[in-house]
Amino acid sequence: MSDGRRTTIDGVSVPCDHLIDGERVGGGELYAVRSPVDGSHLGDIPDGNAAVVDSAVAAARRAFPEWAALGPDGRGDILDRFAQAILDRAQDLVMVDTADNGSVRAAMLHVGTGRSAHNVKFFADLARTLEHPPIEGPVADNSVRYDPSGVAALIVPWNAPLMLGTWKIGPALAAGCAVVVKPPEWAPFSLSLLGEIATEAGLPPGVLNIVHGVGERTGAALVSHPDVDRISFTGSPDTARAIAMAAARNLTPLSFELGGKSPFIVFDDADLELAVRTAAAQFMNAGQVCLAGTRLLVQDTIADRFTDALRDATSKLVVGDPRVEGTNIGPLIHPEHFERVAGFVERALASGAKPLVGGKPSALGGSWFEPTILTGVEQSSEIVQQEVFGPVLTLQTFSTEDEVIELANGTEYGLAATLFTGDEARAERVAAQIVAGTVWINCFYVRDLAAPFGGSRRSGVGREGGIWSFDFFCDVKNVAVRRSSFTS
CATH class of the missing domain: 3.40.309.10 (Aldehyde Dehydrogenase; Chain A, domain 2)
Structure with missing residues (x-):
C-alpha cells in the first residue's frame, strides 16, 4: 500500500514522488494509478505543476557543468555502474513494469531489462571513442567537437517506459547532458524506480531528474521552458504538434519518434x-x-x-x-x-x-x-x-x-x-x-543501437541512435585552424 511517498508493487518498494536534485519531493495534486492487469491501485503519483518543473530544470542546469566536465571517460565509468545496476535489479524492474503497463513478464525478463541496460552501456562506450575524421581544407585544418548541449527534456511513452526511457536517457547522459525525464502518467513506476537505481549507482544529484504528471500540465511546462536545450519525445503526432509550437518560441531543437502504420x-x-x-x-x-x-x-x-x-x-x-x-x-x-x-x-x-x-x-x-x-x-x-x-x-x-x-x-x-x-x-x-x-x-524488430532510428512523414522528425544521437544531444562544433599559424 502507498504511504504517500512509496508504494509496494508485487513486493517491490517503489518511490512515488518526483526526483529533483537527488531528493524525492512532492508537488502537485495526487492521482491514482491502476494496473491494467487487475485494476488494482498501484499508488498515487503527484501531478507536477510549473513550479515543480522549474525546480527540476534548475537542478539539471546546476548539475550540468560538472557532469559535462567529467568528459566521456568520467561519465562512462558512472554509466557503466548504472547499466550494471539495472541488470542487478532486473527482477524488480520487470515486476513493476508488468504491473504498471501490462507487458508480458517473460518477454521483459528475456529482452527488456537487458536491452535497457545495453541502452546505457552502449552509448557510454560510444562516447568514449566518438570522433570525426579531420577535414583538410585548402587554407585551414578542421576538427569536429561534440560538446554537451545542456539540459535535455525526455518525454517517454507508456507502451514501453523502461526500454524507451533508457533509449533516451542513455545517449543524453553519455553526451554530457543533464536530463529531466517525464514518465508516462499511465505507467510511471518503472521509471520512478529507475531514478532510485541511478542514484544508488552514483549518478550525481541533479543529473537525472524525474517529474511526474500529465502531459497537458507537466509536459507542457517542460517543453516550453526557456532553460531546456533539447527535447526528445516519443508519442502521437497530435501531441508532437503541440510540443513543436511550444518549443518554437525558444527555438529548442526537437527529436520526435511518432506513430506508425507500417x-x-x-x-x-x-x-x-x-x-x-x-x-x-x-x-x-x-x-x-x-x-x-x-x-x-x-x-x-x-x-x-x-x-x-x-x-x-x-x-x-x-x-x-x-x-x-x-x-x-x-x-x-x-x-x-x-x-x-x-x-x-x-x-x-x-x-x-x-x-x-x-x-x-x-x-x-x-x-x-x-x-x-x-x-x-x-x-x-x-x-x-x-x-x-x-x-x-x-x-x-x-x-x-x-x-x-x-x-x-x-x-x-x-x-x-x-x-x-x-x-x-x-x-x-x-x-x-x-x-x-x-x-x-526477412526479419523484424532488429534494433542495432549503432544504426539510425526515426520516422518520415508523420512518423517523426530527426534520427537518433549511434552517432546520430550525439548529433542531436550535442552542440556539434567545427574548429578551423589556419595552417602554419602557430610558431610553437
Whole structure:
C-alpha cells in the first residue's frame, strides 16, 4: 500500500514522488494509478505543476557543468555502474513494469531489462571513442567537437517506459547532458524506480531528474521552458504538434519518434513459414508497438496459403495474465485506450471489413482485446490509414511490385516497413522505394543501437541512435585552424 511517498508493487518498494536534485519531493495534486492487469491501485503519483518543473530544470542546469566536465571517460565509468545496476535489479524492474503497463513478464525478463541496460552501456562506450575524421581544407585544418548541449527534456511513452526511457536517457547522459525525464502518467513506476537505481549507482544529484504528471500540465511546462536545450519525445503526432509550437518560441531543437502504420509485405518467393511466424509476432505487447507491421500486404498468388497459416498461428497465441508463463498477449494499457481500439474495430466492421480472426473484446473482460485480423478493407478506410495501437492487423493482397509499393506508401506515416522475399535484387528495389525510417528484410524488430532510428512523414522528425544521437544531444562544433599559424 502507498504511504504517500512509496508504494509496494508485487513486493517491490517503489518511490512515488518526483526526483529533483537527488531528493524525492512532492508537488502537485495526487492521482491514482491502476494496473491494467487487475485494476488494482498501484499508488498515487503527484501531478507536477510549473513550479515543480522549474525546480527540476534548475537542478539539471546546476548539475550540468560538472557532469559535462567529467568528459566521456568520467561519465562512462558512472554509466557503466548504472547499466550494471539495472541488470542487478532486473527482477524488480520487470515486476513493476508488468504491473504498471501490462507487458508480458517473460518477454521483459528475456529482452527488456537487458536491452535497457545495453541502452546505457552502449552509448557510454560510444562516447568514449566518438570522433570525426579531420577535414583538410585548402587554407585551414578542421576538427569536429561534440560538446554537451545542456539540459535535455525526455518525454517517454507508456507502451514501453523502461526500454524507451533508457533509449533516451542513455545517449543524453553519455553526451554530457543533464536530463529531466517525464514518465508516462499511465505507467510511471518503472521509471520512478529507475531514478532510485541511478542514484544508488552514483549518478550525481541533479543529473537525472524525474517529474511526474500529465502531459497537458507537466509536459507542457517542460517543453516550453526557456532553460531546456533539447527535447526528445516519443508519442502521437497530435501531441508532437503541440510540443513543436511550444518549443518554437525558444527555438529548442526537437527529436520526435511518432506513430506508425507500417506495411508488412510478403512476396510469393518468400519463406512462407518465417513470414507467417513473424506476422503473428506483430501482436506483441498487445499490438502497442509503433514499429509493428499492422498492414499485411500479401501477393495474391500465395494469399490463401498465407491466410490459412496465419489464422492457425494466431489461434495459438495465448491471451491472458502477463504475469503467467506462456502468455503472449496481455491487456491494453488503460480502459480509455481499450475503448479507442474497440471503436476502430467496430467502425471497420460496420464499414464492411471481415474478421479473419478476432474482432471483439476478449472473454477475459477488463482491457483485453482478441488478436484481430481484418480483411475486405479499402486502402482509403480509417482502419488502414490511422494508427490503432492495439492487437489489430489488416490484410490486403497485391499482384505486382509497383502495386505493393503504392499500397505501402499510401498512408501519411513512414516509420518502418517489413519485407519478405527470396529475391535480393527485388528486396533492394522495394526497400529503396518505400518511405520509412527503417526497412527490415526477412526479419523484424532488429534494433542495432549503432544504426539510425526515426520516422518520415508523420512518423517523426530527426534520427537518433549511434552517432546520430550525439548529433542531436550535442552542440556539434567545427574548429578551423589556419595552417602554419602557430610558431610553437
